[in-house]
Amino acid sequence: MNSSPHYAAEVPEEHEADHSSVSLAVSTVILALRHKKNSARPSLWLPLVRRLREPYKGQWALPGGPLQSQQSLEQAAGYTLKRATGLEPGYLEQLYAFGDVLRAPEARAARINGTPVPAPGADHERVVSVVYWASIPATEVSQTRVHENIRWFPVDELPELAFDHNEIVEYALYRLQNKVEYSRIAHSFLGDEFTLAQLREVYEAILGRPLDPANFRRQIAASKSIIDTGRRIEGTRHRPPRLYRYNTAQAYADAGPLGMYRERRES
Amino acid sequence: MNSSPHYAAEVPEEHEADHSSVSLAVSTVILALRHKKNSARPSLWLPLVRRLREPYKGQWALPGGPLQSQQSLEQAAGYTLKRATGLEPGYLEQLYAFGDVLRAPEARAARINGTPVPAPGADHERVVSVVYWASIPATEVSQTRVHENIRWFPVDELPELAFDHNEIVEYALYRLQNKVEYSRIAHSFLGDEFTLAQLREVYEAILGRPLDPANFRRQIAASKSIIDTGRRIEGTRHRPPRLYRYNTAQAYADAGPLGMYRERRES
DNA sequence: ACAAAAGTGTTGGTACTACACCCATGG
DNA sequence: CCATGGGTGTAGTACCAACACTTTTGT
Numbered sequence: 001m002n003s004s005p006h007y008a009a010e011v012p013e014e015h016e017a018d019h020s021s022v023s024l025a026v027s028t029v030i031l032a033l034r035h036k037k038n039s040a041r042p043s044l045w046l047p048l049v050r051r052l053r054e055p056y057k058g059q060w061a062l063p064g065g066p067l068q069s070q071q072s073l074e075q076a077a078g079y080t081l082k083r084a085t086g087l088e089p090g091y092l093e094q095l096y097a098f099g100d101v102l103r104a105p106e107a108r109a110a111r112i113n114g115t116p117v118p119a120p121g122a123d124h125e126r127v128v129s130v131v132y133w134a135s136i137p138a139t140e141v142s143q144t145r146v147h148e149n150i151r152w153f154p155v156d157e158l159p160e161l162a163f164d165h166n167e168i169v170e171y172a173l174y175r176l177q178n179k180v181e182y183s184r185i186a187h188s189f190l191g192d193e194f195t196l197a198q199l200r201e202v203y204e205a206i207l208g209r210p211l212d213p214a215n216f217r218r219q220i221a222a223s224k225s226i227i228d229t230g231r232r233i234e235g236t237r238h239r240p241p242r243l244y245r246y247n248t249a250q251a252y253a254d255a256g257p258l259g260m261y262r263e264r265r266e267s
Numbered sequence: 268m269n270s271s272p273h274y275a276a277e278v279p280e281e282h283e284a285d286h287s288s289v290s291l292a293v294s295t296v297i298l299a300l301r302h303k304k305n306s307a308r309p310s311l312w313l314p315l316v317r318r319l320r321e322p323y324k325g326q327w328a329l330p331g332g333p334l335q336s337q338q339s340l341e342q343a344a345g346y347t348l349k350r351a352t353g354l355e356p357g358y359l360e361q362l363y364a365f366g367d368v369l370r371a372p373e374a375r376a377a378r379i380n381g382t383p384v385p386a387p388g389a390d391h392e393r394v395v396s397v398v399y400w401a402s403i404p405a406t407e408v409s410q411t412r413v414h415e416n417i418r419w420f421p422v423d424e425l426p427e428l429a430f431d432h433n434e435i436v437e438y439a440l441y442r443l444q445n446k447v448e449y450s451r452i453a454h455s456f457l458g459d460e461f462t463l464a465q466l467r468e469v470y471e472a473i474l475g476r477p478l479d480p481a482n483f484r485r486q487i488a489a490s491k492s493i494i495d496t497g498r499r500i501e502g503t504r505h506r507p508p509r510l511y512r513y514n515t516a517q518a519y520a521d522a523g524p525l526g527m528y529r530e531r532r533e534s
Numbered sequence: 535a536c537a538a539a540a541g542t543g544t545t546g547g548t549a550c551t552a553c554a555c556c557c558a559t560g561g
Numbered sequence: 562c563c564a565t566g567g568g569t570g571t572a573g574t575a576c577c578a579a580c581a582c583t584t585t586t587g588t
Contacts, residue, residue, distance in 0.1 A: 073366035506585035
């Protein structure tokens with residue numbers, strides 16, 4: 001399913017009309033765990049790119065770009081991620097395709113003020129954006145690319161973003177919160193080996209609330225999603241925690257139509 | 268969020284490259300309850316359109332068409348639905364955007380045979396398809412448009428469809444099964460008023476298994492998603508069942524970024 | 535009276551929450 | 562020894578599946 005596009009079958013008597021001056025862009029909500037200053041617990045951060053032209057010139061926006069004719073959507077999202085961070089994704093999933101007719105600034109103003117939406121003119125370019133979300137393993141976050149026009153922000157301290165990107169980020173976080181409860185994406189925020197406490201910190205950062213360590217342990221154990229490596233971390237000033245690995249034999253729930261493919265990459 | 272597209276913010280030093288010869292199509296998996304011959308219980312059916320040109324000429328495919336430059340994706344899906352059935356949707360939701368580079372027939376053959384995928388040539392058109400799924404209220408199914416090149420099929424007796432449409436339908440059904448358990452889409456397959464038995468039949472058709480009437484009743488009652496109208500249906504040869512209505516005050520879970528908009532339409 | 539489906543009660547199991555408590559290590 | 566987090570035990574609760582049972586109609 002993931003490897004083929006498809007063409008629509010039109011109902012015969014309808015004629016086809018303009019084969020669209022619509023252009024296609026791909027953006028990515030890139031999430032990773034980072035530490036705020038003076039904070040013991042990690043939280044979710046994402047990189048944003050400063051816009052160099054109108055509209056919204058000077059404001060921060062999700063990294064993205066037009067779809068090249070030889071790229072799949074997923075490849076385009078991965079390339080966007082690479083440009084913004086220099087890294088490969090730990091996980092990559094399609095969020096939603098946004099494609100309304102109205103130019104963003106006008107529509108947004110109309111939405112906020114409650115004023116009627118302006119009539120669509122022929123004077124603006126029509127863009128459909130396919131948005132992905134991705135995670136980066138904590139072990140690689142330190143290697144992220146540094147650039148004057150790229151900056152990481154904690155998701156709960158975002159500035160006002162260009163277009164409707166604030167709402168897109170909110171939706172990405174909402175989807176992530178739902179998904180973390182019945183799939184194993186949390187692992188994609190960590191390296192190959194990790195302690196239960198680290199895994200719990202991922203859940204806590206995503207859900208935004210503390211979890212009972214005792215119950216968390218049992219829940220994860222019951223899911224059989226992780227395997228005890230037998231080794232421990234020493235040098236802590238308390239009992240040394242065990243190190244675990246993903247159980248790659250375990251299947252994901254709802255990885256989307258691309259599920260099987262992603263399963264392989266994850267392992 | 269639903270009312271504005273957005274443009275990507277490129278990382279500055281990258282240049283833009285070709286502004287894409289990619290064209291955009293919208294297809295819709297349209298689902299409704301119908302009765303098979305000699306079957307007491309309704310099952311899920313969907314309308315397909317016969318292809319009149321290559322590739323896959325003569326085979327059945329999901330209804331769809333190119334995105335017009337003045338249509339939103341959702342409008343395009345609704346229009347597709349109207350063309351195929353003559354009806355308005357009871358519910359409409361984006362499924363997924365499919366957009367790999369390779370032309371469908373080649374990629375599909377490669378996928379099935381395990382042979383290496385052919386190199387993408389410049390000789391074919393690149394299409395990205397945004398697929399929606401929709402439901403039609405049972406009360407309106409009888410009014411569906413009749414056309415030589417449109418035919419309804421039970422979802423468990425589909426022929427071999429064009430492109431990867433079989434897999435798309437499977438994915439749509441999978442999403443529907445998940446969603447029916449934590450949202451109220453089941454209602455969109457019925458008219459304004461319905462009995463509990465009818466609602467249960469919707470669940471059973473979607474989930475593909477019988478449900479305990481006693482437990483079903485309590486579950487639905489606990490969710491507070493329906494309201495007793497006080498009236499009953501008479502003329503049955505058993506105890507007359509109550510008629511219920513949707514509780515429109517109740518919020519949906521996970522209606523996607525377009526949630527609030529859909530909420531209003533549903534009521 | 536009987537068939538059929540509406541609707542109620544009851545019981546046992548599972549899974550989650552809260553929290554008490556013990557364990558192992560570094561300082 | 563103490564502080565700190567790792568890790569286990571357990572009681573209370575909420576929910577759910579299974580199924581026995583009662584109710585209300587048409588024939």
